[in-house]
Amino acid sequence: MDISVTLRGQTHDLALKNPVLTASGTFGCGLEFAPYGDLKSLGGIVVKGISLLPREGNPCPRVVETAAGMLNAVGLQNDGVEDFCAHKLPSLPWRDTPIIANIYAASTDEFADLAARLNVEDGVAALEINVSCPNVAKGGVLFGQDPVLTAAVTSAVRKAAPRKHVMVKLSPNVTDIALMAKSAEDAGADSVSCINTLLGMAVDLRLRRPKLANVLGGLSGPAIKPVALRCVWQVARAVRIPVVGVGGIVNAHDALEFILAGAHAVQIGSGNFMRPDCAFTVAAQLPAACEKIGVKSMEELRGTLQNGSALQRKHPAMA
Structure with missing residues (x-):
């Protein structure tokens, strides 16, 4: 069975041996999870x-x-791009598995500088732009909440990294995520991934204070899967570039649901915290899961979700 996929972008394609990627911020730089599975068995590794x-x-x-x-407010802790390029990237299996660098910055110019630095690294196959960052020059508004800012940062990264596949990671904390996806596509994105975490909070009733020092954090895990599926379905109908689904995926069945809704590939996030071999297991179980539902390729399943009216015609009792 062939479960390979290709994210066919406007400028660069990204070939994957299978549609299972890791999600940024949940898999370290990849090396931390090497004891739990073969990194080369994954479709791709999205580093923190x-x-x-x-x-x-x-x-x-x-x-x-x-x-x-889970809620997290880690705050994007990392050692910087130079440390990544010098000490982490060389040890990753980039010749066998695409390495996708998730990047974030506080201004369009900074995004461009970061993209230009990674553009010269042969070990980096793609850049995933985190548009859930605050734009300092615009008073802290998030890039991903304004289609004009989303387009501006996408265009800047596209121009600064002509050798790389450019993916834009969309935030669900918007009124119209399809509009954001279209703005990224129009600005030159090769693909989009959705969704990033939902904004949330938790409180300690006994102590009468927030459980996170930052008060607010990003909600992830199985709880957000219905929202992520909805976003993928909406985005896949709005753009022509590939969509990567993220949010609450913990098994092969979940992954196939996202592909049915229109995703080309998926990212495993919080599942890696629940079980450190989660991404490896999903990739390994995908062929059997496809065979069980009579699917011979990802292309055969992708985007074949029936609409409500079709279901009602088939099952009148549902009307």
């Missing part, structure tokens, strides 16, 4: 967010468990 300079992140506590999920 990288900035131009080292970043300490938010104060603790910055992770808290919630019903069917």
Whole structure:
């Protein structure tokens, strides 16, 4: 059975041996999870967010468990792009598995500088733009909440990294995620991934204070899967570029649901915290899961979700 997929972009394609990627911020730089599976067996590795300079992140506590999920306010802690290129990237299996660098910055120019630095690295196959960052020059508004800003940063990265596949990671904390996806596509994105975390909070009733030092955090895990599926379905109908589904995927069945809704590939996020071999297991179980539902390729399943009216015609009792 062939479960390979290709993210056919406007400028660069990204070939994957299978549609299972890791999600940024949940898999370290990849090397931390090597004891739990073969990194080469994954479709791709999306490393944790990288900035131009080292970043300490938010104060603790910055992770808290919630019903069917977790909240995090890690604050994008990392050692900076130079450390990544010098000490982490060389040890990753980039000749066998595409390495996707998730990048974030506080201005369009900074995004461009970071993209230009990674553009010269042969080990980086693609860049995933985190548009859930605050734009300092615009008073802290998030890039991903304004279609004009989304387009501006996408265009800047596209121009600064002509050798790379450019993916834009969309935020669900918007009124119209399809509009954001279209703005990224029009600005030159090769693909989009959705969704990033949902904004949430948790409180300690006994102590009468927030459980996160940052008060607010990003909600992820199985709890957000219905929202992520909805976003993927809406985005896949709005753009021609490939869509990568993210949000609550913990098994092969989940992954196939996202592909049915229109995704070309998926990312495993919080599942890696629940079970460190999760991404490897999903990739390994995907062929059997496809065979069980009579699917011979990802292309055969992708985007074949029937609409409500079709279901009602087939099952009148549902009307």
